[in-house]
Amino acid sequence: MPEIEGFTCWRSDGVQGGRRKPEPILPEDILYQIHALMPMKDAACASTVSRGFLRSWHCYPNLVFNSKTFGINEDTPNNINEITSDFIGRVDHIMTNHSGTGVKKFKLQTYPCDNLHLSYVDRWLQVATAPGIEEFELQMPWCNKIEYNFPCSLLSTERGSSLQSFVLDHCAFHPAAEVGCLSSLTSVHLSSVHITAEELCSFLSKSLALKQLDIYRCNDIVCLKIPYELSHLNFLAVQDCVMLEMIESDAPKLSQFKYIGHPIDITTKSNMLYCARTKLPSIAPNVQTLFLTSLDEKVNTPMLAVKFLYLKHLEIVLVEPSLSPDYDFCSLASFLDGSPSLDTLILHVEVPTIREDSILEFSDYNSYHSRQILQHSNKNLRNVTITGFCSAKSMIEFTNDILAHAPVLECLVLDTSRGHERKIHKSTMCLHMFEEDLVEVQRARMAIERHVVGNVPSTVNLKVLEPCSKCLS
Numbered sequence: 001m002p003e004i005e006g007f008t009c010w011r012s013d014g015v016q017g018g019r020r021k022p023e024p025i026l027p028e029d030i031l032y033q034i035h036a037l038m039p040m041k042d043a044a045c046a047s048t049v050s051r052g053f054l055r056s057w058h059c060y061p062n063l064v065f066n067s068k069t070f071g072i073n074e075d076t077p078n079n080i081n082e083i084t085s086d087f088i089g090r091v092d093h094i095m096t097n098h099s100g101t102g103v104k105k106f107k108l109q110t111y112p113c114d115n116l117h118l119s120y121v122d123r124w125l126q127v128a129t130a131p132g133i134e135e136f137e138l139q140m141p142w143c144n145k146i147e148y149n150f151p152c153s154l155l156s157t158e159r160g161s162s163l164q165s166f167v168l169d170h171c172a173f174h175p176a177a178e179v180g181c182l183s184s185l186t187s188v189h190l191s192s193v194h195i196t197a198e199e200l201c202s203f204l205s206k207s208l209a210l211k212q213l214d215i216y217r218c219n220d221i222v223c224l225k226i227p228y229e230l231s232h233l234n235f236l237a238v239q240d241c242v243m244l245e246m247i248e249s250d251a252p253k254l255s256q257f258k259y260i261g262h263p264i265d266i267t268t269k270s271n272m273l274y275c276a277r278t279k280l281p282s283i284a285p286n287v288q289t290l291f292l293t294s295l296d297e298k299v300n301t302p303m304l305a306v307k308f309l310y311l312k313h314l315e316i317v318l319v320e321p322s323l324s325p326d327y328d329f330c331s332l333a334s335f336l337d338g339s340p341s342l343d344t345l346i347l348h349v350e351v352p353t354i355r356e357d358s359i360l361e362f363s364d365y366n367s368y369h370s371r372q373i374l375q376h377s378n379k380n381l382r383n384v385t386i387t388g389f390c391s392a393k394s395m396i397e398f399t400n401d402i403l404a405h406a407p408v409l410e411c412l413v414l415d416t417s418r419g420h421e422r423k424i425h426k427s428t429m430c431l432h433m434f435e436e437d438l439v440e441v442q443r444a445r446m447a448i449e450r451h452v453v454g455n456v457p458s459t460v461n462l463k464v465l466e467p468c469s470k471c472l473s
Helices: 028-036 040-046 051-057 080-096 118-128 197-204 272-283 329-337 393-405 419-424 435-451
Strands: 062-065 105-109 135-139 165-172 187-194 212-216 223-226 235-239 246-249 256-260 289-295 313-319 344-349 383-387 411-415 461-465
Touching: 062 080, 080 118, 105 118, 118 135, 197 223, 246 272, 256 272, 272 289, 272 329, 313 329, 329 344, 329 393, 383 393, 393 411, 393 435
Parallel strands: 062 105, 105 135, 135 165, 165 187, 187 212, 212 235, 223 246, 235 256, 256 289, 289 313, 313 344, 344 383, 383 411, 411 461
Antiparallel strands: none
C-alpha cells in the first residue's frame, strides 16, 4: 500500500487474466475536468490507479494544505516538531512534483506548525502562483520565530492578472512597483499583516475591480484612505487596528461597512456611537449594514439632519453601560430618525445591572405622556430586538417611542437575559448571572408589564425573553 503525494492509497496493478487491463479511453481534457472536481485526497488516490489521472495530478488545480487535509490531529500530545516535520514533508512532496501549470486555487494554512522554515514557503509559492491562479490564501503561524515577508514579485502582471481572491495572515506585505495590475481581484483579506497605509493605498490603486476589503489587526495603518477609483467596492470591514486614527472613503458604491475598535479621531475608548453618528454618514453614505460596538459610552448621540439613507440593518453593542449610569438610551433614536430605510434594529446591552434611573422609582410615571424623541415615523422598521433589556426610564421611553413611530413594526423582542454573550461568542453556553443581575431582570419584567405591554399594537408580535436554567445555575 504505497504512499503517494502525502496520502496513503491502494494501488491496483491493472492485471486481469495475465494481461494488463486497459484503461478507459477518455479525451484528456475531459479526464482533467473530472479529476479537478475531486477533493484533493481523492484526486491523489485516483492518480495511483490511472496513468491519465497521474498526468492530471501533476497539474491538479485546487491545492489546499492544512492539518485537516492531512488528517493531523492538533489536539494530540505529539511533539510539535514532529507535526511540523510531517506537514512540511507532505506539502513539499506534492509541490516538488507539481508542474505549476493549471493551479486555480492555492491555500496554505500552517497552524499548528510554529517552526516552519521560510525557504519552504518561498519554494511552494513559486510553484503555486503560476499564471491563471484565481484564489490565493497564506496563513502563517502566529508564533513563527521569523516573520515571513511575502514576495510581491509573485503579483507581477503575468501572475496576478487572473487573481480574484487574496488572503494573507500573520506576515509582512510591502507591495511596491513590482506588483502589476490586478485587474480581476475582487476580494482582499489582510489579518495581522504588517503593511503601512501608503503601501495599502498603492496596492488598492492596482485593484480597481475590488468589491470586498477586510482588514483585521493591521496595526501599522494610521490613516486608511479608500480612493474614488474603487468604484465596485461595496463591503469594507476594519477591525481592531490599534493605530488607526482615521478612515476616508470616496468609494461610490460602498454599501456595507463594519468597524470594531476605538473611535476614529478620538483617543479614548468611549463614545463610539457618537463618533459613528456624526462621522460615518460622510465616510460611508451608502452603507446598508452597520455593526457598532461601544465601550463606556458617555456622550448622548445627537439628533442630526444628515442621514443614512440606505441603512437597512443596524446592530449596536453597548459594553459595560454600568460605567455610564446617566447614559440616555433615548439618544439612540438619532439612528432611527436618521435611517429612513431601516428594516432591522438589534441592540445588545451587556451585563444589565441595577440603574438609579429605574422607571419603577417614578411612581407617577404615565407611559402615554413619555418623551417623544423621534421626529419622523420610520415607515420601514419591521424588527426590533433588545437584549439585556433593563428597567431604565430612558430604555422604556425609547421602546415606547419605537412603538409609536414604527407603523409597520412586526416583531419586538425584549430579552432580559444575557443573550448578548451567547450571540457574540457563538455558543449555547450562558454565563452565570449574579444576584444583582437577577434583581434587575425582575425589575425589567415588571417595567415591561406596567409601561410597555399596553402600548403594543395588535399587529406587533411582542416576545419577552427571560433567563433560562443555564443562566441561573
